[in-house]
Amino acid sequence: MKKNILLGVCAGIASYKTCELVRLLVKDGFSVKVIMTESATKFVTPLVFQALSNNMVYLDMFAPVKEENIKHIELTEWADVCVVAPLTANTLSKIANGICDNLLTTVICAMPQSKKVIFAPAMNTNMWKNPIIEENADKLKKLRKYIFLNPSSGLLACGDYGEGRMPEPEEIYSRVKAVLK
Numbered sequence: 001m002k003k004n005i006l007l008g009v010c011a012g013i014a015s016y017k018t019c020e021l022v023r024l025l026v027k028d029g030f031s032v033k034v035i036m037t038e039s040a041t042k043f044v045t046p047l048v049f050q051a052l053s054n055n056m057v058y059l060d061m062f063a064p065v066k067e068e069n070i071k072h073i074e075l076t077e078w079a080d081v082c083v084v085a086p087l088t089a090n091t092l093s094k095i096a097n098g099i100c101d102n103l104l105t106t107v108i109c110a111m112p113q114s115k116k117v118i119f120a121p122a123m124n125t126n127m128w129k130n131p132i133i134e135e136n137a138d139k140l141k142k143l144r145k146y147i148f149l150n151p152s153s154g155l156l157a158c159g160d161y162g163e164g165r166m167p168e169p170e171e172i173y174s175r176v177k178a179v180l181k
């Protein structure tokens with residue numbers, strides 16, 4: 001049966017790679033619905049994700065409920081698995097501290113215990129190695145419902161070399177499939 005993937009996109013350069021992740025999932029027959037943070041829309045337009053996923057993109061928790069629009073709790077019920085890629089330092093820290101101030105953080109908080117959430121963080125090495133971010137990441141790693149794909153090392157978008165690259169779309173795609181088996 002066709003499985004449903006809820007995909008959160010935060011405001012990081014690596015969001016261009018998330019477009020390829022959507023393409024891989026849709027090509028393989030998954031249904032994909034994308035939630036973007038407001039800042040994420042400054043990097044890749046919602047139209048790109050709408051076109052790749054063949055679904056409307058969810059942005060605003062307080063948008064008037066239209067026919068094609070569903071509420072945040074319904075999104076958690078619809079999803080078989082949730083993926084957040086890229087996960088920014090900001091959203092990682094909000095989730096780790098139970099902050100629900102936008103649609104994405106609220107949906108993650110409301111995901112039932114039985115459903116997995118895969119996080120693919122991406123950020124500058126100094127952010128990733130910041131003890132506050134490390135502590136917040138450790139909080140999430142301790143919870144069984146969360147699967148953390150550690151960022152890899154290499155050339156970062158900011159020009160530095162170091163840890164902080166988002167895993168490649170193919171790797172995230174393989175993990176999604178493995179979780180749904």
Ligand SMILES: Cc1cc2nc3c(=O)[nH]c(=O)nc-3n(C[C@H](O)[C@H](O)[C@H](O)COP(=O)(O)O)c2cc1C
Nearest residue numbers: 010011012013037039040088089090091122123124
């Ligand atoms: C060009 C540019 C690139 C950025 N890349 C990242 C990134 O890769 N990871 C990250 O955590 N923050 C990055 N940021 C900072 C986030 O966009 C910023 O913290 C934002 O508030 C995150 O919002 P969100 O978590 O609601 O999506 C970048 C900012 C700019 C201007």
